[in-house]
Amino acid sequence: MLFAFSIAPATTDNADGSVSASVAKAIEVVRRSGVSHRTDAMFTTLEGEWDECMAVIKECSEVLLAESPRVSLMIKADLRPGRTGELDGKVQRLNAAIDQL
Template sequence: MIVAFSVTPMGVGESVAEPVAEAVRVVRESGLPNRTDAMFTSVEGEWDEVMDVVRRAVEAAGQGASRVSLTLKADIREGMVDGLSHKVDAVEEHLRGS
């Protein structure tokens, strides 16, 4: 599965870069394939391991926050390997063909 998620701690001031960085650190240290962009972090793996990483990332971002907002989107697809790259490669292939 691939999960794209965004976590936003609330009540910590205008900038959330530092607590969000702690969430991303948890994802990167998990060893699971992942990508971070301006809006979401995506992580790929088996259900239990991915959801555990998301839970720990939310906890990390929420340290010192009075509240945490989590947006999560999941693509659950049996047999898909390297979906993070495959999905982007498929779109790029179509763009090159245009």
């Protein structure tokens, strides 16, 4: 299963509005978790079982709630039990389809 999520504090003391220092704390949780993942400019995608992925997302939320009274969290999931390697597999299949055009 794949879980793409975006998380950030809704408030910041930074004059430029940056939340990168807070988001870095959440990504550190992801990296420590041992769950397969990929982070890009807008989302982090986890690949694993429901309970392990949701536990990581919950811990990220708790880390940000410890420093901000409000946190924004968006989750999108591709629930295909039994599938593995989809972080790369989906992209490989897409590229193969593009090559066929």
